[in-house]
Amino acid sequence: MYNFIIVYTLSSQGITDADAETRVLARECFAVFQSRFPDLAANISDSLDSNQRRQLEAVVSSIQSGEGFSVPLTRTNGVNSSQSSLSRQG
Numbered sequence: 001m002y003n004f005i006i007v008y009t010l011s012s013q014g015i016t017d018a019d020a021e022t023r024v025l026a027r028e029c030f031a032v033f034q035s036r037f038p039d040l041a042a043n044i045s046d047s048l049d050s051n052q053r054r055q056l057e058a059v060v061s062s063i064q065s066g067e068g069f070s071v072p073l074t075r076t077n078g079v080n081s082s083q084s085s086l087s088r089q090g
Contacts, residue, residue: 007033012044027059
C-alpha cells in the first residue's frame with residue numbers, strides 16, 4: 001500500500017513541478033499508474049488545467065501506442081541504468 005501512495009503523490013505533484021524533466025518523468029509515471037488505477041488517475045487528471053491535461057494525455061497516448069518511455073526502464077543491480085550513468089558523471 002505504501003508504494004501506491006508514493007506513486008500517487010509523485011504523479012500528482014510531479015506533473016505540475018517547475019522542472020521540465022520532472023514533469024516528463026511524472027507524466028510517464030502517471031501513464032503506468034493510470035493503467036493500474038484508472039479511477040484514481042482520473043482524480044489527478046481532473047485536477048489539472050487544460051494545458052497540463054493535454055500534455056499528460058499526449059504522453060499517455062504515446063506510451064499506450066508503444067512509443068515507449070523517454071528514460072530506459074532497464075535496471076542494473078537494482079538501479080535504473082540512466083541514474084547509474086548520471087551518478088558516474090559527477
